[in-house]
Amino acid sequence: MRNNNNSREEDRNKETSSSPSSLDSRFNQTLRNVQGLLKGRSFPGKVLITRRSDPLTQPISPSPNTRFSDGDIDHVERVDRTTEDELQKRSNMNASSSVTHTKSLTTGNENTSKETQKSTMGARATDSARLMKFTKELSGPTVILDKLRELAWSGVPSYLRPTVWRLLLGYAPSNSDRREGALRRKRLEYLDCVAQYHDIPDKERTDEEINMLRQIAVDCPRTVPDVTFFQQELLQKSLERILYTWAIRHPASGYVQGINDLATPFIVVFLSEYLEGSIDTWSMDDLSPEKISNVEADCYWCLSKLLDGMQDHYTFAQPGIQRLVFKLKELVRRIDEPVSRHMEDQGLEFLQFAFRWFNCLLIREIPFHLVTRLWDTYLAEGDALPDFLVYIxxxxxxxWSDKLQKLDFQDMVMFLQHLPTQNWTDVELEMVLSQAYMWHTMFNNSPSHLAS
Known part of the structure; x- marks a missing residue:
């Protein structure tokens, strides 16, 4: 009888271990491991893509830039021994919170303390081990961009951001001996372009160019209106020169509203090399014309590099954005069918809210102080950014899945146009990125995982 009882107990254990709730539990644990790794000292490698019936005995670590083939699906790369203990500790710390609970963190409630934000930042971008890795990569005679991307994906220390962004975009050469000379030449080239295209009388412009310049002049004061620094006249004039020069040199698209928003993270990052303290205390009057020119040039070339990777987003009818909006709709349907069905029943089209997201890369949807952190991940993605945007x-x-299912059409439109992110910190942003991380690893290049 005892043997029979033991046999029944083993059968029950097997059934329990393969039950959906058990699988969900391990799947959620995988997600929590990813979230912990985003704050850790080691950049992730690969992640387990399929749900498995056997226990997960070590932290799973995905890489946003890794593209998987079907043969990779059941493999997990071992974590480096020097960081394994640390990763396990972070994973265990995160294991006590559930994925459903993390949704409540993203509603922008005012109870998120400054201590939480500070500890998150300390564990990520300012972690001493990470700083040493950044320093090591940047101090060599040649920067290995793949390693720099891995570090940058989880956040870049603010004082290193200008250098790292120039390298990630290919604006500054990876060879340190060539870097200073290359930047000097590109900055002079920008000055020549401004003199040739912008600093000329209107009689030398076509009617189309005059109209474009006027539209840019109208849009510049509207750029990031909730940040007073962007209302300074000198800064708006700099932004005008950058945008107009870019538009003239890219006639296939010309100026498209939204590109003005894309220039703002570059402006803030490159100005941070010359201005200290909070952006609220910055003044363009404190800068010499040469420094302003250098900032403009760096912004211009980096903006050009970024837009080169998404040219069809800003050509006529913006087909690139329309394609990504369709992919977003399909992905949401696969991940969360109830909210997808509710939006469809209410007649809400994704283009009505997501077009602006892709056009401005969420700059208008989150607090501006989080934008540069988000863009660390954007730029680390490199050429793969457009596809990864769908997952983000x-x-x-x-x-806001639960919230959306309770709203009718009109309320959904109003909610999605005024999302409650004003009190977001790095915590909520990291949650969005970690979830995107997981879905990208599961679904990208694995169509069978998208099957209903």
């Missing part, structure tokens, strides 16, 4: 925006939208 799906994660961003489904932060």
């Amino acid at each position: 925006f799906a994660s961003f939208l489904l932060t």
